[in-house]
Amino acid sequence: MSVDTAAIETINQEFYTAIEDADLDRMTEIWAEDGVDGKVSCVHPGWTLLAGRSEVLRSWALIMANTTYIQFVLTDVNTTVLRDDVAVLTCVENILTAGEEGESSFAAGKVVASNVYIRTPQGWRLWMHHGSPVLQSDDDEEEEGELEH
Template identity: 40%
Template structure:
């Protein structure tokens, strides 16, 4: 995970429903805790859009990526239930460094899925 993030005091990460984290050490610690406390988690990315800067003929040095994270997890479920899912919308800012593209900022927010019964819509 450390190889994916810029090593800088200004990096930031906001996990769904959490407060902002600042600095690479805090960001990496949050991912370590998240992964250590989840037996199984998988992310399926959809609706991916990428915009790079600067535009034109110059080589891009910054990328803004938006997507939907479709999250599959087995955490906290009985073996009969197997898996549960959720969705988050995510915006990531990556910068190009000598080692390639790295995260500078990431913000994910949960997507509330509303289920309206037919009786409620009448």
């Protein structure tokens, strides 16, 4: 693994830790600034495109304020460094969340994510996050259950 790949995977893990910890200050540090070449962007599963740093960070503040518990286990992480200043990291987010406030239930889901990072004077920063839900049918759940036995 190259030094750049390790640095990108580290900042990527910090991105998910910031979500889990509802740490908006850290999330703010992780996202790049809008530049002359364009604005940062984010697509949360089921949402429309958010463009611009303030709109993206506002969305994370809303998610963090309304999430009682969330945990990410990342699998199938694949990092590609393009040129020397852009990297694409794809992964599967295996997500465990708590039910509504006061409930003791948990829900699990999968999201395929693409995260684009750019090299800045402050290090690698997130430029684009796109999460797409993986819809699981009853057949998929039965197959997974069979594999566990």
